[in-house]
């Protein structure tokens with residue numbers, strides 16, 4: 001199973017992910033996030049991480065800004081985590097591979113949510129809908145899981161990242177989910193705040209332990 005560790009802010013921890021051979025390192029390009037990458041690292045530092053796949057996470061950014069960061073930081077993937085339209089995703093997907101993130105609330109119809117994006121992006125990501133919408137920090141990094149049962153009868157039709165509050169204690173739950181038909185398209189697990197000692201600072205021992213556990217599946 002592939003792993004994406006998101007919200008990286010420390011160069012030494014990016015180095016550690018590379019050494020652990022973690023598939024994806026997520027860098028948040030949303031200035032209102034406590035994990036805003038450019039508050040801690042320069043674009044040149046980010047560009048110089050060459051072995052890990054770098055995922056740039058954007059929230060309602062402009063096309064020019066996204067393309068600029070893709071080039072400056074040599075990103076491999078762009079994760080659109082805001083309210084981006086299918087048309088917007090399509091324009092970015094003409095330039096770089098796009099992961100569209102969907103924030104899932106209880107009773108959401110996931111098939112309906114993803115329907116218009118099916119032909120407009122490369123992969124999906126399912127995260128938890130924050131409880132308070134509209135506030136600055138309510139797009140991601142909630143540390144809360146959504147109801148994975150909502151994916152059970154969905155033909156996702158694209159590789160997807162499972163995200164939202166996944167933590168060190170979820171190994172057994174992830175394993176159980178992987179036995180479900182809905183996990184056929186599960187491409188990678190995405191972890192973030194549950195592995196932190198403070199926003200943007202990961203407990204690398206916990207990351208390493210979790211990665212070893214899920215690689216054994």
Ligand SMILES: O=C(O)c1ccccc1N[C@@H]1O[C@H](COP(=O)(O)O)[C@@H](O)[C@H]1O
Nearest residue numbers: 006033139140141142143164165192193
């Ligand atoms: O983490 C953030 O601060 C953030 C801000 C804006 C958009 C996305 C953000 N994080 C994304 O949220 C998921 C889930 O995080 P968690 O496990 O619930 O803490 C993570 O993958 C980030 O891509």
